[in-house]
Amino acid sequence: MEAVKAPRGTRDILGDESWKWAYVTGICRDVADDYGYKEVHLPIFEHTELFSRGVGDTTDIVEKEMYTFIDKGGRSVTLRPEMTASMVRSYLENEMSKGPQPAKLWGIGPMFRYERPQKGRYRQFVQFDMEAIGAQDALVDLETIDFSMEIYRRLGLRNLQVVLNSVGCPKCRPVYRKALQDFLRPRYDELCDTCKGRFERNPLRILDCKSPICKEITENAPAVTDCLCDECRDHYEQLNRGLEKIGAVVVHDNRLVRGLDYYTKTAYEIQSGDLGAQNAVCGGGRYDNLAEAIGGPHVPGVGFASGIERVILTMEAQGCSFGRKPANKVYVVAAELSARLDAMALMRTLRCSRISADMDYMGRSMKGQMKAAGAAAEYACIIGTSEIEKGVVTVKNLKEGTQEELTDEQLINKLKQ
RNA sequence: GUGAGUGUAGCUCAACUGGUUAGAGUACUGGAUUGUGGUUCCAGUUGUUGCGGGUUCAAGUCCCGUCACUCACCCCA
Numbered sequence: 306m307e308a309v310k311a312p313r314g315t316r317d318i319l320g321d322e323s324w325k326w327a328y329v330t331g332i333c334r335d336v337a338d339d340y341g342y343k344e345v346h347l348p349i350f351e352h353t354e355l356f357s358r359g360v361g362d363t364t365d366i367v368e369k370e371m372y373t374f375i376d377k378g379g380r381s382v383t384l385r386p387e388m389t390a391s392m393v394r395s396y397l398e399n400e401m402s403k404g405p406q407p408a409k410l411w412g413i414g415p416m417f418r419y420e421r422p423q424k425g426r427y428r429q430f431v432q433f434d435m436e437a438i439g440a441q442d443a444l445v446d447l448e449t450i451d452f453s454m455e456i457y458r459r460l461g462l463r464n465l466q467v468v469l470n471s472v473g474c475p476k477c478r479p480v481y482r483k484a485l486q487d488f489l490r491p492r493y494d495e496l497c498d499t500c501k502g503r504f505e506r507n508p509l510r511i512l513d514c515k516s517p518i519c520k521e522i523t524e525n526a527p528a529v530t531d532c533l534c535d536e537c538r539d540h541y542e543q544l545n546r547g548l549e550k551i552g553a554v555v556v557h558d559n560r561l562v563r564g565l566d567y568y569t570k571t572a573y574e575i576q577s578g579d580l581g582a583q584n585a586v587c588g589g590g591r592y593d594n595l596a597e598a599i600g601g602p603h604v605p606g607v608g609f610a611s612g613i614e615r616v617i618l619t620m621e622a623q624g625c626s627f628g629r630k631p632a633n634k635v636y637v638v639a640a641e642l643s644a645r646l647d648a649m650a651l652m653r654t655l656r657c658s659r660i661s662a663d664m665d666y667m668g669r670s671m672k673g674q675m676k677a678a679g680a681a682a683e684y685a686c687i688i689g690t691s692e693i694e695k696g697v698v699t700v701k702n703l704k705e706g707t708q709e710e711l712t713d714e715q716l717i718n719k720l721k722q
Numbered sequence: 723g724u725g726a727g728u729g730u731a732g733c734u735c736a737a738c739u740g741g742u743u744a745g746a747g748u749a750c751u752g753g754a755u756u757g758u759g760g761u762u763c764c765a766g767u768u769g770u771u772g773c774g775g776g777u778u779c780a781a782g783u784c785c786c787g788u789c790a791c792u793c794a795c796c797c798c799a
Contacts, residue, residue, distance in 0.1 A: 365797050423793060432799055588799060612799030640757050671757055679759035
């Protein structure tokens with residue numbers, strides 16, 4: 306019988322890689338602390354309704370990418386495809402509006418989307434997510450973008466492009482929508498099949514179409530930013546002034562349309578030139594109508610999500626540092642089989658002093674143990690009958706090849722430094 | 723969901739147009755060196771050629787199916 310394998314689009318992150326994850330998520334955590342955001346732990350599955358109403362039931366995510374199932378109580382639940390809807394749900398449910406505003410939250414964890422895997426795209430993937438809920442000031446949009454850029458700056462990433470757009474609000478979007486439809490109508494027949502379908506349902510997405518014909522047709526289409534209402538225009542201008550003030554370089558792209566319905570006003574993406582087709586390392590924006598969509602009062606919010614796999618892929622492509630790879634300080638070598646219990650005791654002493662140590666459990670020869678020591682540790686601590694008699698341990702510096710005899714106490718003092 | 727490419731040892735890859743018992747490097751284990759690794763030398767272990775079926779005297783090689791991986795479309799982090 307064939308052994309069971311991990312499901313498609315999932316993968317195991319093993320010891321040769323997991324330390325990189327600890328480094329990256331540690332930096333995300335540091336930045337969140339410095340920006341005054343608090344960590345939250347939210348459920349990995351939610352009522353399906355949260356996403357169909359929040360993300361939008363005509364979006365690809367909800368229409369064809371969700372892991373939805375009926376639980377034993379007959380409820381339809383869904384493995385979260387993104388975190389923002391849960392964040393807003395949590396804000397409402399925990400009455401965070403009664404606390405300091407905006408509520409500044411962050412979280413990290415796995416998301417699930419049923420898609421065909423490719424480079425930088427998995428069915429289970431990890432996102433770092435931050436949200437500022439309860440404020441409509443453009444300064445918060447600015448902080449959001451700045452926050453994301455600061456993470457990548459600290460990680461040492463280069464060649465990133467911040468792509469910015471405003472997608473308007475319920476007041477101006479219908480105006481733009483109509484302007485766009487009027488513009489496209491004369492050449493409707495030439496649009497690709499998917500865009501014909503988008504024409505009524507979500508014409509903004511046509512701007513994002515990669516088919517050459519559609520690209521050509523939309524080339525001179527009216528821009529969203531030309532149709533913004535006064536409020537949205539002000540907001541966008543304030544944000545741009547702020548970005549200029551902090552020296553952020555952004556690219557304006559009127560075609561940037563996010564695939565989630567809840568975005569209003571600010572929409573942005575940070576793209577990496579060192580990924581494949583899935584080049585967005587971060588995506589976010591404002592979602593002033595999300596709270597209402599899921600049955601709450603009007604509560605504005607902004608935030609972004611960043612895909613950790615993609616960040617790590619980009620860092621690897623750019624040769625960025627991941628800090629120090631964890632390695633044992635000491636490998637304890639038992640010169641004879643009879644000394645293994647003493648080796649074990651020494652190892653325990655070291656570990657209790659927070660000196661990382663390991664030893665052989667395979668009954669290997671001394672030579673074999675030394676070889677393992679050389680591959681895994683800075684020092685070899687050799688213990689055998691002569692050491693036991695003298696009450697010492699032979700300590701060998703494996704890089705320099707020097708060695709000396711030390712008591713346990715001397716050894717700990719030496720290695721503690 | 724669509725398209726293309728790839729599946730041979732733990733890893734990286736060989737095996738001419740189908741032709742003997744599927745090889746090499748690396749890794750691993752032991753030895754040379756009976757208490758000392760990273761260099762060298764010697765020896766040894768490692769395989770359902772992804773899986774299932776078909777064609778053939780003969781299949782790692784050709785055909786069909788299936789699964790997985792990779793890349794792209796789509797979508798997005």
